[in-house]
Amino acid sequence: MRIAIAGAGAVGRSIARELLTNGHQVLLIDKEVSKVRPERIPEAEWLQADACELSSLEDAQLEDCEVVIGATGDDKVNLVVSLLAKTEFSVRRVVARINHPANEWLFNESWGVDVAVSTPRVLAALVEEAVSVGDVVRLFTLRQGQANLIEVTLPVGAPCAGVPLRDLDLPSDAAMVAIIRGSRVIVxxxxxxxxxxxxxLFVALPEAEPAIRRAVCAA
Incomplete structure (x- = not known):
């Protein structure tokens, strides 16, 4: 699929390389001439333009993109790109980078953002995931559906150890998507x-999280 990335800095280029490796078409957009260097990633399309300008996005043919990523170091730019992509070009999936945690509340469907990625939150979640046992840890927020990808590590002595999944009293607004056991991933x-x-690992609505913890750790 065709994916546009606003921001050709280190973050944008890293995303582009990963997506190209996975077989996608990638367009990198940046207004700074010094960052528009096609020789760095010759497989990608490049456009030197202001992604906050509607005319620039029209030149980029954003309507042909299935995904747009706001990956600049400026939260205002990422929000404007997200809003234009969603409202003017009906892009199906809009992903935005959050640079400053204080701005996180803005990155929602009102600004056209389907998925918001906050580096501080991701790092904090990874730390929690490494040290927390028996607690619900939010790994990722799926803004479009207001659901979260969460992780619970089953503690030693949990009453549900040895219990098959069908006997767990899980809430209806939650789905277990994977079990990681040692080096194995179990469906x-x-x-x-x-x-x-x-x-x-669960995908669940926020209000279902307490019930998940009770079901797997305190049942």
């Missing part, structure tokens, strides 16, 4: 018993 089935140390 959950109703007959799969849980083991202490299992890392359980």
């Amino acid at each position: 959950p089935t109703p007959d799969e018993p849980l083991e202490p140390g299992d890392e359980l």
Whole structure:
């Protein structure tokens, strides 16, 4: 699919390389001439333009993109790009980088953002995931549906150890998507018993998180 990235700095270029490796078409947009260097990633399209200008996005043919990523170091730019992509070009998926945590509340569907990525929040979640056992850790927020990807590590002595998944009293607004057990990734089935140390990954609404914790850690 065709993906446009606003911001050709280190972050934007890293995303572009990853997407190109996965077989996608990538367009990099940046208004700074010094950053528009096609020789760095010759497989990508390049456009020297202000991504906050509607005419620039028309030149970029943003209507042909399935995904737009606001990856600049300026939150205002990322928000404007997101809003224009969603409202003027009906881009199906808009992803935006949050540079400053104080601005996180702005990055929602009102500004056209489907998925907001906050580096401080991701790093904090990874730290929590590494040290937290028996607690719900939010790894990622899916803004479009207001759901979260969460992780719970099953503690030693949890009452549900050895219990098959079908017997867990999980809330209806949650789905277990994977079990990480040692070096294995297990697709959950109703007959799969849980083991202490299992890392359980769920997609769930925020209000379902307390019920998940009760079901897997205190049942």
